[in-house]
Amino acid sequence: MVVDQSPRLDRVFHALAHPARRAIIRQLSGGERNLSELASPLRMTFPAATKHVRVLERADLVRRRVVGRQHLCRLRAAPLRDATLWTEQFRRNWEARFRALDELLDEMKSEEQPRSRRR
Amino acid sequence: MVVDQSPRLDRVFHALAHPARRAIIRQLSGGERNLSELASPLRMTFPAATKHVRVLERADLVRRRVVGRQHLCRLRAAPLRDATLWTEQFRRNWEARFRALDELLDEMKSEEQPRSRRR
DNA sequence: TTGATCGACAACCATCTGGTTTAGTATACC
DNA sequence: GGTATACTAAACCAGATGGTTGTCGATCAA
Numbered sequence: 001m002v003v004d005q006s007p008r009l010d011r012v013f014h015a016l017a018h019p020a021r022r023a024i025i026r027q028l029s030g031g032e033r034n035l036s037e038l039a040s041p042l043r044m045t046f047p048a049a050t051k052h053v054r055v056l057e058r059a060d061l062v063r064r065r066v067v068g069r070q071h072l073c074r075l076r077a078a079p080l081r082d083a084t085l086w087t088e089q090f091r092r093n094w095e096a097r098f099r100a101l102d103e104l105l106d107e108m109k110s111e112e113q114p115r116s117r118r119r
Numbered sequence: 120m121v122v123d124q125s126p127r128l129d130r131v132f133h134a135l136a137h138p139a140r141r142a143i144i145r146q147l148s149g150g151e152r153n154l155s156e157l158a159s160p161l162r163m164t165f166p167a168a169t170k171h172v173r174v175l176e177r178a179d180l181v182r183r184r185v186v187g188r189q190h191l192c193r194l195r196a197a198p199l200r201d202a203t204l205w206t207e208q209f210r211r212n213w214e215a216r217f218r219a220l221d222e223l224l225d226e227m228k229s230e231e232q233p234r235s236r237r238r
Numbered sequence: 239t240t241g242a243t244c245g246a247c248a249a250c251c252a253t254c255t256g257g258t259t260t261a262g263t264a265t266a267c268c
Numbered sequence: 269g270g271t272a273t274a275c276t277a278a279a280c281c282a283g284a285t286g287g288t289t290g291t292c293g294a295t296c297a298a
Contacts, residue, residue, distance in 0.1 A: 005138050048258075050275075051257085188296070
């Protein structure tokens with residue numbers, strides 16, 4: 001494989017590369033939102049905001065369902081996982097430098113579920 | 120914070136969004152390479168390839184040192200860590216969907232260092 | 239010193255991005 | 269019915285992106 005051809009990853013990383021789209025993701029991590037709710041905190045017009053949502057949809061980071069006149073959006077976790085796994089694969093070769101990351105992730109894991117340690 | 124203003128993350132995710140640049144990163148995960156080595160497997164001209172390297176440098180994913188007429192590039196892990204941490208922060212809200220990721224990461228961790236389990 | 243190699247730089251081009259404004263459709267509400 | 273609300277779609281624009289070709293400088297090696 002000469003070049004890492006993966007249009008899916010292209011779209012995911014590209015979607016994450018804009019602050020407005022990361023802000024949308026952050027909002028959606030709190031649950032479903034309609035387009036007006038997503039657009040209002042962004043410093044741009046409504047059509048511009050919906051374009052960003054569309055970019056997130058193309059990356060499959062967001063799915064929408066239509067309820068009446070509202071378009072409710074929700075976050076999809078799988079592409080975030082793919083992005084993480086891509087970066088994580090280099091940890092093998094860069095272990096020393098990544099040691100701090102391991103500890104951070106372990107902290108996050110234990111903060112989030114202090115009761116049930118898996119494995 | 121209205122919008123997730125972080126030009127550093129912008130640059131990192133943008134750098135990761137092109138297959139040629141991911142291929143360069145993959146090559147560099149095997150150790151230092153000069154520009155010719157990085158460019159040759161890519162299906163494009165040399166100047167195009169060096170532009171991609173420059174994008175990676177702007178994201179601080181790559182640093183170069185000049186030795187004679189060769190420019191040796193090496194990977195920097197910190198920005199990859201930042202990217203991972205950004206996506207990981209949503210795992211709290213999407214735990215069930217991310218459970219599979221935890222297991223995969225644990226597998227990678229144990230494959231890579233089967234002897235010393237930290238913590 | 240000559241030639242080959244490694245790389246920078248500039249100019250150019252097509253396409254994509256990220257924003258706007260304007261106009262239009264469909265649903266909900268009084 | 270009439271009006272506000274939620275959203276789409278199209279046209280337009282400036283600037284960024286991703287590629288090319290051509291020219292040049294510096295270093296290594298014979």
